Amino acid sequence: MSDIKNKIVEEVKKVICGKDDVIELVMTAILAGGHVLIEDVPGVGKTTMALAFSRTMGLDYGRVQFTPDVLPSDILGFSVFDKDTHEMHYQKGAIFHNLFLADELNRASSRTQSALLEAMEEGQVTIDEKTYPLPSPFIVFATQNPSGSAGTSLLPDSQMDRFTVRISMGYPANSDEKAMLMNRQDGRDPLKDVQRICTAEDMMRMQDEAAKIHVRDKLFDYIVALSDATRNHPDLERGASPRATLALTAMAKAYAYMHDHDYVSDEDVQTVFVPVISHRLLLTPEAEFNDVKTDDIAKEIIKKSTQQRKI
Numbered sequence: 001m002s003d004i005k006n007k008i009v010e011e012v013k014k015v016i017c018g019k020d021d022v023i024e025l026v027m028t029a030i031l032a033g034g035h036v037l038i039e040d041v042p043g044v045g046k047t048t049m050a051l052a053f054s055r056t057m058g059l060d061y062g063r064v065q066f067t068p069d070v071l072p073s074d075i076l077g078f079s080v081f082d083k084d085t086h087e088m089h090y091q092k093g094a095i096f097h098n099l100f101l102a103d104e105l106n107r108a109s110s111r112t113q114s115a116l117l118e119a120m121e122e123g124q125v126t127i128d129e130k131t132y133p134l135p136s137p138f139i140v141f142a143t144q145n146p147s148g149s150a151g152t153s154l155l156p157d158s159q160m161d162r163f164t165v166r167i168s169m170g171y172p173a174n175s176d177e178k179a180m181l182m183n184r185q186d187g188r189d190p191l192k193d194v195q196r197i198c199t200a201e202d203m204m205r206m207q208d209e210a211a212k213i214h215v216r217d218k219l220f221d222y223i224v225a226l227s228d229a230t231r232n233h234p235d236l237e238r239g240a241s242p243r244a245t246l247a248l249t250a251m252a253k254a255y256a257y258m259h260d261h262d263y264v265s266d267e268d269v270q271t272v273f274v275p276v277i278s279h280r281l282l283l284t285p286e287a288e289f290n291d292v293k294t295d296d297i298a299k300e301i302i303k304k305s306t307q308q309r310k311i
């Protein structure tokens with residue numbers, strides 16, 4: 001399956017110019033069986049990237065534009081009474097897709113945002129005490145505008161903790177923006193040229209293979225030590241949860257798999273640490289006042305751990 005994952009990445013690059021590192025990170029999160037939060041200003045290609053991945057992986061795709069009036073039932077579905085059979089029938093909501101794009105998630109109410117929690121953690125939804133499994137694989141891509149943008153609210157901590165990675169695409173370099181314009185000459189849509197490389201079943205096989213990458217015992221100690229360092233940092237009110245530790249391990253395995261390694265190395269863990277951990281950290285009020293960034297704290301922890309392991 002090694003060739004398939006590389007071909008998927010190459011197909012997405014046809015649409016998203018100059019963001020190779022971001023594309024690789026998203027592919028790694030998908031292989032880890034995780035969910036992706038893309039935080040950025042409007043118009044940098046967040047939705048386009050989600051569409052490109054769904055098409056090249058042959059995944060069923062669904063999208064909801066989140067606004068304050070979107071209800072949990074719009075996402076999860078609802079039961080309706082059938083007067084002919086005198087029974088309740090479940091009507092599926094918008095979430096029943098392999099790849100679900102929650103566009104501008106932080107514009108919805110907290111109640112609607114929380115509707116995703118069970119789905120993201122357990123791959124199922126429960127309505128009227130009945131549980132309905134979601135399609136496999138199930139991946140949530142959520143986009144949000146930066147905190148403080150008009151009409152936005154913060155995502156609940158429990159929601160943030162369920163996203164495997166948080167990424168930012170950023171503005172393209174001038175040369176990449178020019179390439180984007182040239183790719184759309186004469187009204188062309190690069191998304192229409194994206195080729196399907198695999199099926200949903202292929203994706204699940206690759207996720208299976210990534211999960212089986214070997215992690216030696218001492219590296220488990222290293223991963224736990226990194227998580228513990230966030231819990232004892234003076235600028236953090238709350239550090240990484242055990243769920244974050246599991247996500248870090250899964251991402252390190254998937255990153256090793258992406259690079260055709262048979263086992264996870266220190267470098268694999270260090271590479272994925274910041275995007276996996278930083279959005280889960282809660283700053284102390286003093287650190288917030290001093291404009292400390294959680295990304296910088298995560299980088300500091302990695303830097304210290306790297307120096308210690310070299311001694």
